[in-house]
Amino acid sequence: MNCPRCQEQLFISHINDCKTSIEIDTCPNCKGIWFDKNELSQIDDIIEPTFIEIRHIPNKDVQMETLHCPSCNNSPRLQKAIHPRDSKVIIDYCPYCHGIWLDKGELEAIQKETWIVTLGKIAKRLVLASR
Numbered sequence: 001m002n003c004p005r006c007q008e009q010l011f012i013s014h015i016n017d018c019k020t021s022i023e024i025d026t027c028p029n030c031k032g033i034w035f036d037k038n039e040l041s042q043i044d045d046i047i048e049p050t051f052i053e054i055r056h057i058p059n060k061d062v063q064m065e066t067l068h069c070p071s072c073n074n075s076p077r078l079q080k081a082i083h084p085r086d087s088k089v090i091i092d093y094c095p096y097c098h099g100i101w102l103d104k105g106e107l108e109a110i111q112k113e114t115w116i117v118t119l120g121k122i123a124k125r126l127v128l129a130s131r
């Protein structure tokens with residue numbers, strides 16, 4: 001699978017919290033992260049609300065560039081979704097496989113133990129919005 005932003009080969013890494021281990025695909029060049037739907041479904045039961053501080057996110061022009069799904073065969077365009085807690089953060093998701101792409105700053109903005117929670121909420125919203 002290649003990075004939707006810079007086409008570098010993504011590599012697999014893992015995120016662990018007390019309950020789950022989640023496999024993610026990360027870009028060695030831009031440090032973006034791809035989550036597929038199954039990865040996100042593992043975190044559905046984590047519901048604790050958290051506060052997020054956003055730093056160094058890409059500017060709006062970069063965030064609004066059209067990206068294409070790295071996971072689906074025909075590379076459909078990713079849809080843009082506003083982060084539920086900060087409208088400056090624009091998240092790309094695939095309407096077909098429900099994968100999510102996070103740019104580097106978007107990930108850094110969320111602390112390790114809290115961004116898993118946030119992603120679970122985002123995933124729920126995206127699934128609802130896409131129906």
Ligand SMILES: [Zn+2]
Nearest residue numbers: 003006027030
């Ligand atoms: Zn990249």
Ligand SMILES: [Zn+2]
Nearest residue numbers: 069072094097
């Ligand atoms: Zn897809």
